[in-house]
Amino acid sequence: MNRSDIEKLTDELIGQAVLLLLKRKAPVNSMALLTELRSLLAIETDARRRDAFTTAIADIEAVVMVKAKDQKQQIKPGQTETVRSLSGESRNPGKGKVH
Known part of the structure; x- marks a missing residue:
């Protein structure tokens, strides 16, 4: 089986999985x-x-990892502090909060 056949089968299996989810x-x-x-x-069996399922799973896992890495890199220094202050959290829990 050549690479093109493997890719076609992998695409077919992904399509079948998506259809099952949609159903x-x-x-x-x-x-x-x-x-x-x-x-x-x-x-x-x-x-x-x-083998094609294993390839499809590995390919999708790789994409998920790249996306997760990209999302982490998009957070700029100081952004977490902004989120904390907007959420009511502070670096010094219990200080500066109004109850």
């Missing part, structure tokens, strides 16, 4: 998709399809 009216997001793919992998 169940479940949320369609990265974590739900990963969960569904893992569930399908657990019951798959065909070795070629198992």
